[in-house]
Amino acid sequence: MSSTPNTEQASTSPRRRLSREERYRQLLDVAWRVIREEGTEALTLGHLAERSGVTKPVVYDHFGTRTGLLAELYREFDARQTALMDKALAASEPTLTSRATVIASSYVDCVLLQGGEIPGVIAALAGSPELEKIKREYEAVFIEKCRSVLAPFAGAIASAGLWAMLGAAEALSYAAASGDITAVQAKDELFETIAAMVSRNARGGPRGGLAVQP
Known part of the structure; x- marks a missing residue:
């Protein structure tokens, strides 16, 4: 048997x-x-x-619906990005150099962790008014977080500069994800973009690597 x-x-x-x-x-x-x-x-x-x-x-x-599925994928990406950035901010030094590095690195790293999938989801979001609205809402939250993090070094930061920073973050991250540039290049360029924005908005407050005054 x-x-x-x-x-x-x-x-x-x-x-x-x-x-x-x-x-x-x-x-x-x-x-x-x-x-x-x-x-x-x-x-x-x-x-x-x-x-x-x-x-x-x-x-x-x-x-x-398919729209609901794409919305959930974007929400998951945003939650991962927020968690990554919050953890890095909590461990960072209270200097412009440190905080700008966290914003740049966490944004690029999160896109790279998701690989080449997120650009396609973003493109799909832009094709639907409902999804575009969701994307803009999450972007506004990110913008306000960055405004708060950078305010000690520049005072009130103009919204135009923050939106320009976000546009650069998306473009540089997706270029890194597609292999057009390296992750280090994307992070370095985004850091310089953030630092330049803060410098333009600074009005006698702390600059460069100066610590936040108590």
């Missing part, structure tokens, strides 16, 4: 049912993988269901 394991029985053994939170995590992970391997245009709810090994109603139950 053969001692070979009953592979059919093993293959038909019931798998553990994922909790809603575990399924949500799985779907987002697969969604990022689809974007990385096939591009953003390939990311439909139906295709996500197929790649995840679930039925379409499961995916629709979690995200509702």
Whole structure:
């Protein structure tokens, strides 16, 4: 009598049912993988269901629409970026050099951690008024965080400069992600952009590497 394991029985053994939170995590992970391997245009709810090994109603139950899925992907990216920046700020010195380095490094690092997927998500966001609104809301929060972090060195920073800084951050990060420039080059250039913006706005306050006065 053969001692070979009953592979059919093993293959038909019931798998553990994922909790809603575990399924949500799985779907987002697969969604990022689809974007990385096939591009953003390939990311439909139906295709996500197929790649995840679930039925379409499961995916629709979690995200509702493709717009909802893209919004969740962007929210996850933003949350990761915020956590990375907050952790680095908490460990940084109260100097312009240190704080500007944190802003530049955390922004570029977060994009690189997500690889080439996030530019496609950003492009998709721009194609939908609903998604563009979500993106702008998160960008406004980032702008205000940077304004607060840099205020001790420049006083009130004009919004135009902060939005220009964000535009540079996106462009440099995506150039690094695509290999057009190195991560170090992206961080260095963004640091210089931030430092120059602060210098233009400074009105007799601390400059350069000076510490924040108590």
